[in-house]
Amino acid sequence: xxxxxxxxxSLGYGSRKEVQSFIKRGHVSIDxxxxxxxxxxxxxxxxxxxxxxxxxxxxxxxMNKPANFVCSHNDSGKLIYSLLPQRWQQRNPKISTIGRxxxxxxxxxxxxxxxxxxxxxxxPKKHIKKIYKxxxxxxxxxxxxxxxxxxxxxxxxxDKPCLSARLTVVDDFNVYLELIEGRYHQVKRMFGxxxxxxxxxxxxxxxxxxxxxxxxxxxxxxSKEEILFI
Ligand code: URA
Numbered sequence: 001x002x003x004x005x006x007x008x009x010s011l012g013y014g015s016r017k018e019v020q021s022f023i024k025r026g027h028v029s030i031d032x033x034x035x036x037x038x039x040x041x042x043x044x045x046x047x048x049x050x051x052x053x054x055x056x057x058x059x060x061x062x063m064n065k066p067a068n069f070v071c072s073h074n075d076s077g078k079l080i081y082s083l084l085p086q087r088w089q090q091r092n093p094k095i096s097t098i099g100r101x102x103x104x105x106x107x108x109x110x111x112x113x114x115x116x117x118x119x120x121x122x123x124p125k126k127h128i129k130k131i132y133k134x135x136x137x138x139x140x141x142x143x144x145x146x147x148x149x150x151x152x153x154x155x156x157x158x159d160k161p162c163l164s165a166r167l168t169v170v171d172d173f174n175v176y177l178e179l180i181e182g183r184y185h186q187v188k189r190m191f192g193x194x195x196x197x198x199x200x201x202x203x204x205x206x207x208x209x210x211x212x213x214x215x216x217x218x219x220x221x222x223s224k225e226e227i228l229f230i
Contacts (some may be wrong), residue, residue, distance in 0.1 A: 001041040004028060011055050012090030022049070023100030031078060055087065056221070058114035059095060062221035064211035065109045065203075066091075070110060071100040080109070083217050098122060098206075099182050112228075117224065121207070125158075127163075127180040128207050128229050132187050135200035139172035148177070155189045168179040176204070 008019040008028070020038045027050050028035060028041045060069060061084070065071075069080040072092065080097060081089050088095055092111050098110040101224045112118055121128055144167055147153055151164040154222055166178040177187055188198045204210060205230040214220065 001043055001215060002033070003028070003038075004040050004042050007042070007044055007054070008049065010092050010210070011057060012092075013049060014090075044102040054103070054156065058112060058117070059088065059091075060114065060117065060221045060222050060224060060227075061095070061111040062209050062211060062222045063109050063111060064214035065101055065106055066216035066218050067104050069104050070103045070107070071097040080111070083219070084111075087161075101187075101203060102185065102201070105203065106175055106216060107200045108209060110206060110207045110209065110222075111219075114224075121227070121229065122182070124181055126229060128181065128182075130179050130203060131205040132177045132179070133200075133202045133204050134175050134177055134187060134191070134198055136173050136175070136191060137197035137199050138195075140169065140175070140196075141194065144175075145169065147194065148190065152191060153190060155183065155186075155193055159182070162186070165190070184214045 003011045005019045005023060008014070009016045013019055014022060021128045023038045024036050026036060027128060029048045030040065030046050032048070044057060045055055063080070063083070065080060068078060069083070071080050073079065073081070073096065079093065084095065093113045093115060095111050095113045096118060098112060098118050101107070101109050110121070120126060137185050148165040148167045151161060155162060168176040170176065173189050179186060189200055191198050207227050209227060210220065
């Protein structure tokens with residue numbers, strides 16, 4: 001059990017002061033009985049705000065990221081978090097993306113305020129699968145499938161080669177690339193290392209989660225159990 005004002009504040013219902021004022025004005029009930037005692041302790045599932053169950057904690061969100069949104073929390077550009085409801089944006093711990101996509105990359109991205117889950121899903125040891133749809137500036141040479149599969153491709157400034165990656169060719173300019181790691185700008189740098197350039201990048205899949213049913217900027221709440229990554 002935790003203090004109700006603390007629970008509501010961490011879920012973004014308002015600042016501590018605002019939440020205490022909501023409680024004193026009778027917005028909060030425990031087991032359907034309105035309480036005005038800000039110091040009262042309760043369990044999340046027994047608290048209601050204006051008669052409604054509280055937002056769940058933790059939250060895991062699957063979003064179809066639009067282009068021109070950044071995954072960082074402190075950037076002067078448009079933040080991906082601004083696409084979420086205001087209350088979720090005010091959570092503490094904060095909702096963060098699980099890994100990052102570049103501003104110009106679209107597609108599936110998971111977000112959560114569960115630090116442990118975030119850590120697990122970004123751990124290089126877990127080898128989480130990511131599938132990208134890539135459009136290239138120049139036609140393929142023909143050797144890319146083998147080079148990417150070899151596990152020997154070195155990226156500039158790194159001391160370990162990329163792990164073996166599966167490239168599926170659609171046509172000379174369009175491919176699917178399946179990675180089990182997530183280095184900085186990895187897809188763009190892999191093609192850059194072979195003298196090509198990525199002009200469009202869309203992530204189709206993260207672990208087993210896809211965003212085919214979501215329009216750009218749309219999201220859905222998912223459960224931990226939905227994510228199959230072992
Ligand atoms: N690789 C990239 O180069 N960019 C992304 O956004 C994701 C993977």
